[in-house]
Amino acid sequence: MQTQVVKITNIKGQKHMLEEAGAIIRRGGLVAFPTETVYGLGANGLDGPACKGIYAAKGRPSDNPLILHVASRHMIGAIAAEVTPLAEKLLAAFCPGPITLIMKRKPSVPDEITGGLPTVGIRMPESDVARAFIKAAGVPVAAPSANISGRPSPTTAEAVLHDLEGRVPLILDGGPCHFGVESTIVDSTGSQAVILRPGAITEEMLAEVAGEVLIDPALVGADAIPKAPGMKYKHYAPQAPLVLIEGEPEKIAPAMQGEIRRLQAEGHRVGVIASREVLDSLGPMVPPELRADYGGQGDLPAIAANLYEALRYFDDTGADRLLAEGTTSEGLGLAIMNRLRKASGFHSIQA
Ligand code: AMP
Ligand code: MG
Secondary structure, eight states: OOOOEEEETTTTTTTTHHHHHHHHTTTTTOOOEEEESSOOOETTTTHHHHHHHHHHHTHHHHHHHHOOOOSSHHHHTTEEEEOOOOHHHHHHOOOSSSEEEEEEEOOTOHHHHHTTTTTTEEEOOOOOHHHHHHHHHTTTEEBBSSSSSTTTSSSSSSHHHHHHHTSEEEEEEESSSSSSOOOEEOSSSSSOEEEEEESSHHHHHHHHHHHOOOEEEHHSSOOOOOOOOGGSSOOOSSOOOEEEESSOOHHHHHHHHHHHHHHHTTTTTTTEEEEEEHHHHTGGGGGGGEEESSTTTTOHOOOOOHHHHHHHHHHGTSSSSEEEEEEOOOTTTTHHHHHHHTTTSOOEOOO
16 A cells, blocks of 8 residues: 655645545545644544554554544534533533543444443544544544554654555644644543543643542552553553653763663663753763754653654664653653653663
8 A cells, every 4th residue: 555645734725635535534544644742543433444444554452442533512422422511621621632531432432442441532633634634534533643553652744654654545744743742531421530641731730620630540550450441551662672760850960871881881872862951961972863852851841742753763773772861740741751651661760
């Protein structure tokens, strides 16, 4: 299969291209598309066999459910059996936006996408290209991230092409994603909001709208079984093993230098993913081609936006060990540290 990449720069002017993408979805095919979080790999969310194609293209385990993407409140009515008062509040405050709400599902939602759960994840993207595409499809679009399962999620069309060339007929290119980490997943089936996956809508933002917010215990301790089935899988992993260096910002640079020296003495080619400040402190220890600058120290929006490209960067550098600088776990830092912990297989050094 040939993969076509089409830049979308003008939604009105390129209406016919979006119509064509929508027609592929209605015919049961796959289209990769940009959102404000990461790129998605979409199929008709009401067509079970079409959704199976997503699992095949990504190599995704079949018990890991897909999120249904909608362009309007009206589309939610077609898939949710109940919109709780809590869900109403969250919809009003955050949708469209980088949040996925878990709701009870209608029988119209195929079993193929829910992994057998009685619920479904629903998201209304803020990205204009994403919503124009979903509108053109005319159906809820089931979509996980558009990467090979286990790899860092794609935040550019080039990263999608790298993973899925020959497996998908069309990639809509909307440029780099604004947030760069996947949506916050919130269980809204009860009266209290529960975060199942941290993202750009933070605990603090949710608490302002919904009162006290719970966090799925599996996100903080490694032992509990996560309520979002996908959270139990290995994820976001670069090709070389990665170790996370965490602690007070001023302690990171010395700890990083010590670990680099130790690994280099063992003969390893060490790549470093870190803030500009920490990278500057390394001097000639680490050559430019083994550095990925993820933003200024503490600049969480920039770090989130650059993180997956930084993880992917090292795949072609011959680095056989990677070190990454941790951030705070407050605010957007909770989402960043969740991805870094998983990328490292929970392997970290306290600075
Ligand atoms: P991805 O689209 O690749 O970001 O993955 C979707 C995430 O949403 C996975 O972690 C799923 O386990 C989670 N998810 C989807 N539907 C549900 C649901 N009904 N209940 C809990 N988690 C869900
Ligand atoms: Mg994913």
